[in-house]
Amino acid sequence: MPDTYFxxxxxxxxxxxxxxxxFWIDGYIQEGDYFIxxxxxxxxxxxxxxxxxxxxxxKTVSVYGRVQNDGYTFYMNKGNDSDSRxxxxxIMYDIPNLNISVxxxxxxxxxxSPLPLVSSKExxxxxxxxxxxxxxxxxxxxxxxxxxxxxxIKEFAINNVWAHGTWxxxxxxxxxxxxxRMVKGKMEAGARISFYPQPGVxxxxxxxxxxxxxxxxxxxxxxxxxxxxxxxxxxxDFFYKERTNENGxxxxxxxxxxxxxxxxxxxxxxxxxxxxxxxxxxxxxxWPQISGDYPISNTTGSTLPSSVFGDVKLKGFFTQQYICDxxxxxxxxxxxxxxxxxxxxxxxxxxxxxxxNIDAVMGLSFWPFDVSTFVGAGNYAAAQYIWLGGYGWxxxxxxxxxxxxxxxxxxxxxxxxxxxxxxxxxxxxxxxKLFVSIPFCGTYQLDLSRxxxxxxxxxxxxxxxxxxxxxxLIADGYLMDYFNGQMGVTMPINLTDYTAYANSxxxxxxxxxxxxxxxxxxxxxxxxxxxxxxMGGALLAGGATAAIGGAVTGAKTVYGLTMNNINxxxxxxGGSSSMLNCxxxxxVDFFFEIQESCEPKNYNSMFGAPSLTGxxxxxxxxxxxxxxxxxxxxIATEREREKLKSxxxxxxxx
Amino acid sequence: xxxxxDLYNNFSDPTVVHKKMSLIKxxxxxxxxxxxxxxxxxxxxxMDTGVNTCNYAYIAAFARxxxxxxxxxxxxxxxxxxxxxxxxxxxxxxxxxxxxxxxSSSHGNPNLxxxxxxxxxxxxxxxxxxxxxxxxxxTGGCYILTVGGK
Numbered sequence: 001m002p003d004t005y006f007x008x009x010x011x012x013x014x015x016x017x018x019x020x021x022x023f024w025i026d027g028y029i030q031e032g033d034y035f036i037x038x039x040x041x042x043x044x045x046x047x048x049x050x051x052x053x054x055x056x057x058x059k060t061v062s063v064y065g066r067v068q069n070d071g072y073t074f075y076m077n078k079g080n081d082s083d084s085r086x087x088x089x090x091i092m093y094d095i096p097n098l099n100i101s102v103x104x105x106x107x108x109x110x111x112x113s114p115l116p117l118v119s120s121k122e123x124x125x126x127x128x129x130x131x132x133x134x135x136x137x138x139x140x141x142x143x144x145x146x147x148x149x150x151x152x153i154k155e156f157a158i159n160n161v162w163a164h165g166t167w168x169x170x171x172x173x174x175x176x177x178x179x180x181r182m183v184k185g186k187m188e189a190g191a192r193i194s195f196y197p198q199p200g201v202x203x204x205x206x207x208x209x210x211x212x213x214x215x216x217x218x219x220x221x222x223x224x225x226x227x228x229x230x231x232x233x234x235x236x237d238f239f240y241k242e243r244t245n246e247n248g249x250x251x252x253x254x255x256x257x258x259x260x261x262x263x264x265x266x267x268x269x270x271x272x273x274x275x276x277x278x279x280x281x282x283x284x285x286x287w288p289q290i291s292g293d294y295p296i297s298n299t300t301g302s303t304l305p306s307s308v309f310g311d312v313k314l315k316g317f318f319t320q321q322y323i324c325d326x327x328x329x330x331x332x333x334x335x336x337x338x339x340x341x342x343x344x345x346x347x348x349x350x351x352x353x354x355x356x357n358i359d360a361v362m363g364l365s366f367w368p369f370d371v372s373t374f375v376g377a378g379n380y381a382a383a384q385y386i387w388l389g390g391y392g393w394x395x396x397x398x399x400x401x402x403x404x405x406x407x408x409x410x411x412x413x414x415x416x417x418x419x420x421x422x423x424x425x426x427x428x429x430x431x432x433k434l435f436v437s438i439p440f441c442g443t444y445q446l447d448l449s450r451x452x453x454x455x456x457x458x459x460x461x462x463x464x465x466x467x468x469x470x471x472x473l474i475a476d477g478y479l480m481d482y483f484n485g486q487m488g489v490t491m492p493i494n495l496t497d498y499t500a501y502a503n504s505x506x507x508x509x510x511x512x513x514x515x516x517x518x519x520x521x522x523x524x525x526x527x528x529x530x531x532x533x534x535m536g537g538a539l540l541a542g543g544a545t546a547a548i549g550g551a552v553t554g555a556k557t558v559y560g561l562t563m564n565n566i567n568x569x570x571x572x573x574g575g576s577s578s579m580l581n582c583x584x585x586x587x588v589d590f591f592f593e594i595q596e597s598c599e600p601k602n603y604n605s606m607f608g609a610p611s612l613t614g615x616x617x618x619x620x621x622x623x624x625x626x627x628x629x630x631x632x633x634x635i636a637t638e639r640e641r642e643k644l645k646s647x648x649x650x651x652x653x654x
Numbered sequence: 655x656x657x658x659x660d661l662y663n664n665f666s667d668p669t670v671v672h673k674k675m676s677l678i679k680x681x682x683x684x685x686x687x688x689x690x691x692x693x694x695x696x697x698x699x700x701m702d703t704g705v706n707t708c709n710y711a712y713i714a715a716f717a718r719x720x721x722x723x724x725x726x727x728x729x730x731x732x733x734x735x736x737x738x739x740x741x742x743x744x745x746x747x748x749x750x751x752x753x754x755x756x757x758s759s760s761h762g763n764p765n766l767x768x769x770x771x772x773x774x775x776x777x778x779x780x781x782x783x784x785x786x787x788x789x790x791x792x793t794g795g796c797y798i799l800t801v802g803g804k
Binding site: 320321322324325326332360363366370372387389416424585592593595596605612613616618623625628629630634636637639643650651654 | 752
């Protein structure tokens with residue numbers, strides 16, 4: 001039973017199995033799998049004599065098919081016998097009104113879609129196939145990108161449908177270049193192929209000369225993809241984009257995708273094949289297509305395989321950091337404040353440089369996870385003592401405590417693949433929007449086009465000294481976006497800390513929501529909060545003056561924060577700080593906001609879709625509204641011709 | 655000028671190329687009473703031909719299909735105005751013409767925005783969540799103590 005069917009739109013007026021829209025193939029076909037094209041019809045309505053059936057099967061050997069009648073040609077071949085994963089070429093051109101049904105049998109990892117696929121180097125050839133418009137007057141040159149084997153030898157296959165000669169009713173014939181249309185072989189290490197345009201031959205008659213260097217082995221050429229012939233040398237020296245039909249010479253609108261470098265002139269191409277270090281593939285005119293890099297016209301700067309991240313190992317010398325549990329901290333606090341403890345005098349002696357014992361405690365923060373998983377093995381160690389100045393407080397029997405040796409590290413939370421829903425323009429803004437909610441950093445809208453089709457890795461870096469964090473979104477190895485946040489929760493130790501802590505909370509209240517409309521109201525509340533915080537801190541310290549000062553400081557800070565948020569309210573929707581973050585969702589969530597359409601069921605058949613496709617009118621079915629038409633209608637009067645043109649420009653049903 | 659025509663009932667819109675029609679009567683005799691050109695004719699029929707029930711015709715002599723519009727009835731005769739239908743008549747001729755489609759049912763381009771497509775006012779929200787997150791509970795967190803010391 002077939003595993004997968006290509007999408008077909010049943011044509012109710014015909015008994016054919018269906019009409020294939022633009023389709024592409026993505027995936028791998030493995031050894032022993034079958035790729036079958038069946039029921040290949042050149043069908044012209046009302047003309048039964050033009051109906052042909054064609055059967056093409058692709059297995060582990062090269063398969064070539066051709067329908068010669070009416071000059072409609074179809075090729076399908078697998079150019080490399082040793083590795084059957086790559087579908088090296090589907091070349092179809094000048095096929096009007098193609099009706100086809102496709103069945104995949106035992107195909108593995110095959111996906112299908114009526115829509116183009118985003119190109120990437122890995123499946124570049126497949127992408128080329130996807131971009132072929134089978135229904136337009138295009139012919140396509142597919143050249144297999146040489147790929148390395150283990151011993152450095154590159155295998156290649158070239159399908160050359162560019163040729164010149166006579167065009168007959170049975171297709172191409174009498175062409176000098178045709179005999180070498182398909183070439184395959186191996187390039188020894190260092191061997192190279194390049195193209196360059198022949199000067200003076202431009203555009204529709206583009207001629208590309210070929211230069212090679214180094215040693216080629218196992219060269220074979222074929223005219224049909226089935227019968228291969230050995231060749232002692234590289235069997236052609238140019239491609240030529242011109243064909244002649246029975247009506248004379250004509251050119252095709254050409255889609256040119258080559259993964260062999262095409263240089264601007266012979267001098268550059270010659271340098272490349274001579275392994276001149278001043279010229280590389282990156283200097284090729286078609287390097288963007290080869291590499292898949294975008295923007296395709298920007299060749300400045302250098303390319304990087306991925307972002308290079310810093311790796312800092314920061315060590316404390318006069319200050320130390322310990323990862324403690326609550327039991328450990330409580331025991332330490334008890335000892336520091338217990339003047340009756342036997343060790344009190346020892347503690348005081350160890351902390352003589354400080355005005356009070358508590359002054360040796362410089363910071364305390366709560367982290368919503370085990371920090372050791374970020375810092376990583378080797379960067380922390382179990383600590384028997386917490387050193388306060390010269391006094392070593394013994395942690396034995398008081399929970400767990402680890403000394404941070406190097407405060408560095410990161411943690412990957414996982415990966416999300418951003419995939420299209422419609423495989424069309426609707427997958428991009430403004431019809432689909434992508435937001436990400438990042439714990440401790442906030443919620444942001446992402447540029448969806450930068451992430452579409454990519455695996456997005458979420459990585460956190462932390463700074464245990466400032467309690468800050470950075471969350472980075474990494475796609476294809478590149479850091480696409482990053483967001484700052486506050487992950488560690490500052491725990492107040494003294495008055496100053498407490499005031500700052502309160503301000504931090506107020507900042508959250510004002511800025512976290514990012515709503516300017518509430519900003520002034522928030523200021524009032526925040527001022528009160530600041531006052532309370534200051535008072536609280538003062539009570540803890542036992543000084544009324546300090547309480548008032550804390551309140552004033554809090555209010556001033558709040559006012560400043562308020563104005564700041566009014567001016568910047570639209571820059572963030574989150575980024576809360578401190579403890580309040582811990583109440584928010586603790587997972588990274590990607591939100592797709594998708595505009596749903598509500599078109600009638602027969603929308604496509606009644607209105608069609610934007611097309612901008614060129615071709616002969618009988619190539620189209622259903623609704624057709626022409627943008628322009630070059631009308632050829634022998635027997636119509638001038639008035640009928642105008643009427644006909646008006647109808648075609650206004651929209652007709654075929 | 656006498657003519658022989660086939661009379662049809664056409665059920666399709668003028669913008670349909672392959673019209674759905676049924677043959678009512680073939681080889682009906684009529685006369686051209688007036689013509690501006692071959693595409694616009696006035697034809698005189700006998701009423702008993704049943705032409706009054708038809709709205710479409712094919713004239714083999716002109717190799718054209720025509721839309722019929724009832725005209726003057728005079729006794730047992732009726733004048734029908736015939737206007738040619740080039741869309742259907744010349745399909746085999748003009749269908750090989752080159753064109754660029756602005757909209758098409760069979761050749762839609764998914765990369766082009768369709769500004770005719772209506773949308774619902776409320777967007778649909780889909781959430782994809784990372785399996786791993788943070789656990790700020792009493793057991794899931796930790797404290798970092800910073801002290802002055804060696």
